[in-house]
Amino acid sequence: MxxxxxxxxxxxxxxxxxxxxxxxxxxxxxxxxxxxxxxxxxxxxxxxxxxxxxxxxxxxxxxxxxxxxxxxxxxxSEPEASGGIVSSRWLAGVIIAAAVFAVLGWAILRSAPALAHESAAPAVTVHQIGTALMGRYVLPLEIVALLLTSALIGAVIVAMHENGSAK
Amino acid sequence: MNPLPGYLLVAALLFAIGLAGALTRRNAILVLIGIELMLNAANLNLIAFWRYGPHPEALTGFLFAIFSIAVAAAEAAVGLGLVISIHRHLRTTDIDAMNRMKG
Missing domain, CATH: 1.20.120.1200 (NADH-ubiquinone/plastoquinone oxidoreductase chain 6, subunit NuoJ)
Known part of the structure; x- marks a missing residue:
């Protein structure tokens, strides 16, 4: 620390x-x-x-x-003063988040002695990253390219004006 | 002293904060902000485990984090596009008021 x-x-x-x-x-x-x-x-x-x-x-x-x-x-057109910024069942959300943190923190602290120890700083060059992306990880790279293209088109279509409405 | 648990605790706390935000806020954009915080907490875990893991030269967690950032960027674009579209139909970003899927 x-x-x-x-x-x-x-x-x-x-x-x-x-x-x-x-x-x-x-x-x-x-x-x-x-x-x-x-x-x-x-x-x-x-x-x-x-x-x-x-x-x-x-x-x-x-x-x-x-x-x-x-x-x-x-x-x-924000209706500012209609019941505050949090939803009606906010207490349940806070309790769920606190419970999740309690479980995660308990697991981390219990396994702390078994976790990996400090090792020498790995020297990562952009050349290495490029080689890995074009070699072993080429399939995920292609899928991410496809995903980004479809997300681009999808976001534009979803947010676009429809015919007849607005404009 | 082993620094890995510190990073994991920060990531867990950030994840819990993001989860609380996503579950309690009424504005749909704030829910998306909470989801972004959770995704980034997961990225911090990936990088911390890569750095202190047994084989950092394999770059596994490193590249997983890069792919995760790309997927999160796509998610943010589509999510905010949806929020804008819903706002155009219902004139609100309050998720308590979004109670029907028919346009």
Whole structure:
């Protein structure tokens, strides 16, 4: 538990907590960005530079902007004061989340002595990643390409105006 | 001191926060934010196990995390497209008010 780890963990968890508790949805999106940046720092600390920078590019660069756009597009007719920001059965949700964390934390703490120990930092070059993607993982790569194409087309079709309505 | 349990605990806590957000918020976009937090907590687990696992040179968890990020990006695009479409029909993003699937 180095001080750097504690600070980054504090940032990430505070950002995550703010993202799901704040009242203003734009503030929630900004807090989500803080949490995602903290996770990117975690990835960099874990010697996964490629994933860390991919996280910054994809999540902070694209997903956060997408979330902000969706919030601003759907904000116009918000019935703000109709029963608060949480659903009617929020207590059950909180209890379920606390129970899930209790089970996960118990499992982690019980298995802590058996977990793998610190090893030398692996040096991952982009060349190695490319070779792995084009060799052993070429089939998942193709499937992800297909998935991204269909998600692109699907998102456009779902969000598109239908004939006759609106416009 | 072994650093792996620390990362796993942070990931578990972030997952629980995301789950609580997804289960309790009424705004559909906030539910999607909760789901994004849960997916990212899983990614942190994958990278931590890859880094401290017995064979980091095999890149297994590393590439799994990259594929997971790609799938999460597709999920976010489709999910937010659906929210915008629902908002156009019902004029609300309150999931308590979305109680019928017929358009």
């Amino acid at each position: 180095t001080p750097v780890f504690c600070i980054v963990a504090l940032f990430t968890l505070a950002g995550g907590l703010a993202a799901v508790t704040l009242k203003n949805t734009v503030h929630c999106a900004l807090a989500l960005t803080v949490a995602l940046a903290g996770l990117a720092l975690f990835f960099l600390r874990l010697d996964a530079q490629f994933v860390g920078f991919a996280q910054i590019l994809i999540y902070i660069g694209a997903v956060a902007i997408l979330v902000v756009f969706a919030i601003l597009l759907t904000r116009s």
